[in-house]
Amino acid sequence: MSQKPRVPPSLQSIKSMPVDIRFIASPDSDRIEKSNDVNLKHSDVIGSSVPENGGIGSEVVQEVENEESPYSGNNVAAEGRLTVDDEDLDSAASPLPSVSASHTDRWWGDTTSYASKKKLQSWVQLPDGNWELGKILSTSGTESVISLPEGKVLKVKSESLVPANPDILDGVDDLMQLSYLNEPSVLYNLQYRYQQDTIYTKAGPVLVAINPFKKVPLYGNDYIEAYKSKSIENPHVYAITDTAIREMIRDEVNQSIIISGESGAGKTETAKIAMQYLAALGGGSGIEYEILKTNPILEAFGNAKTSRNDNSSRFGKLIEIHFSETGKISGAKIQTFLLEKSRVVQCAEGERSYHIFYQLCAGAPPVLRGKLNLMSANEYKYLRQSSCHSIMGVDDAEQFRIVLEALDIVHVSKEDQESVFAMLAAVLWLGNVSFSVIDNENHVEAVADEGLITVAKLIGCDIEELKLALSTRKMRVGNDNIVQKLTLSQAIDTRDALAKSIYACLFEWLVEQINKSLAVGKRRTGRSISILDIYGFESFDRNSFEQFCINYANERLQQHFNRHLFKLEQEEYIQDGIDWAKVDFEDNQDCLNLFEKKPLGLLSLLDEESTFPNGTDLTFANKLKQHLNSNSCFRGERDKAFTVCHYAGEVTYDTTGFLEKNRDLLHLDSIQLLSSCSCHLPQIFASSMLTQSDKPVVGPLYKAGGANSQKLSVATKFKSQLFQLMQRLESTTPHFIRCIKPNNLQSPGLYDQVLVLQQLRCCGVLEVVRISRSGFPTRMSHQKFARRYGFLLLESVASQDPLSVSVAILHQFNILPEMYQVGYTKLFFSNWTGKMNGSDFFCSVTCLTFPLDGEKLILFWICYLAVLFFR
């Protein structure tokens, strides 16, 4: 095969995973692990054109590039000094330390000998971890001689070569079509497409979406029309959404589109694109316009600039879009999950609080500014602390105008809008409330300055009452009511707790108003499509309670993914009694058990410690170490830290603040203050907090910090929300979209293979393709198959039972046994591509014929075999 440049020069060399990432050669799992055994050996150079200071002869100092990657726990910088000298020339050492032969064989079948026989192109991994495309020149014994671009010639162990696909398969739109399914080929294929702004690729049933970080010409009415009429069938969010609509109508089953990926991978944008398509297809009543307008509102109040994403969702969202019998949108319901409250009072350097604060400060018209006594963002302590007030390319004032318009559209009255802004301003002014020390025991009193006076005015309470609520705590000791003065840190905590609660309640209230406006009309059919956009897996240098909850949610979601794509699929094969060699996958059940097990799981132990008045973050950390040290997913760390081995990598959590955040107590004094306010929103917030406290408590109870109310812990509430979410999703047909972040710089055109590979691995995309290829994606009950195709048979056979008829049809047309399996109740048809590995003929055929879905595939076979039969 010619060595013609198949791709732009930048793509010729696929940079691979770090050399120290290995596959554990377990027969039933493909996992990556850190390895200290950087057993680098080098290729045998037999050509003279190897550059002296480059390529394989050079010193290799490889650093993992993506420091910010959430999966950095899996990486270590590898350093290996490689030299090639004369002695090395005859060495038969494998140049590919990071892909073992057993791994290659196990994953992709032993295709190397075929590739060498055919003198095909192969991927060769250089000692620095880069993959390079080479052409096999000759093979003798266990060694091959391979020529690389730029004239390099290497002698390598044949088993270490990873076969490359023929040119005809460059950039195929479903990874299942790759004849050779291996990591460099998958990376290359995705990169090939990405460089052409083709950001969507199918991985069997899963849509992989690579964030372009720029506008790509793939959206809008023309594209929507094209997908609707099926004149385009390329992978796209529109296509997957279209499938969801069709299946909802055809099967009368609710559907879900589950979007996952790490922070900044593009989940929220993808969710909006899916909503756009649904609105275009199911629109007509006008409600679709309202639904779309919820996005700017939710983003303003629930998104913030983080170090990883300028528009990061700090809450999870499920939007359920309901359809009428005629297939028109009849309404929607939004459910939100665990807003990151702490951001209101505290955010890291270079990050921002919620967008709406900056938008209000920048965009409020003069009259509103006057009413709220509004200043600019950098004059508020809560916003000033992170030294970041603006986002490049974002006009906060303009965004405020967009939010105002959206609030109008979802029918939030002008009066309510003003109340909302008053609450926002109150939160900002609360941050500016200061305290003065009043005695030598360090007790403090809130200063009646501009901050305090403005807060009192905005929420409609008495200045003195506000002062008392922030500086003292009423307690009942025996039969006596006593008033305890607060120290400075207690007073600051009380103030911040009030600010966080007001904001969180405001967010919930707003979602409630939106839901009222979108409420499903009477003409509902009960059919819906839900779109789930939940915060992605996070791992920072310091991980707190928020990451703990977010990553727990991601474990749950991963389990849902596994269940549908691996477990249920294989169970169906086994139940129907077909011959199936089980494909193993990385099951995260153990990690979920670590979180959920009672009484000795992370969540139970956290709740238990939260109920103890004397419980501290340190006692909590010690308890974890005492009970969980033998758990393979857990590791106790020094001080107050512990590590969890998540499906996506290890994360070390610092327990500082865990108990307080889990208790999430707002002292009764503060709640009473809110209920005494003359403004209606604080009253609503107070009553909602009191109602929550009165709710029957399912999980552990606690009474801590002098609070007089009982309340579900944050972790328990979140767990039950997730359980409900999973139950809801279980009743739907899922469609999965995996968003991939191609670089950590939020920059267009940059494709960091290490980062991409880590994401593909941790979410099991390669396994999905593998199972889809070797599995039986098309199935049909014997009854249906016999009814449809029985006419092809002679009369006498056609009258038999459905199973016999099915089998007779297959026999009559000499359908190859490896193409199907006969189950107790169904026929299972394999995917052709998976069976045709290595054959140039079938490479071409697959390009011409795929993707073919269910029925079309069967028809294709029948026609194809009929031709053979009658020939």
Ligand SMILES: Nc1ncnc2c1ncn2[C@@H]1O[C@H](COP(=O)(O)OP(=O)(O)OP(=O)(O)O)[C@@H](O)[C@H]1O
């Ligand atoms: N299809 C797309 N076209 C153009 N730009 C995109 C697309 N998808 C994502 N982006 C860009 O990437 C940014 C991050 O995307 P998004 O906010 O959707 O990530 P996310 O996965 O939801 O992150 P988080 O978990 O932090 O909320 C967007 O603000 C946008 O600039």
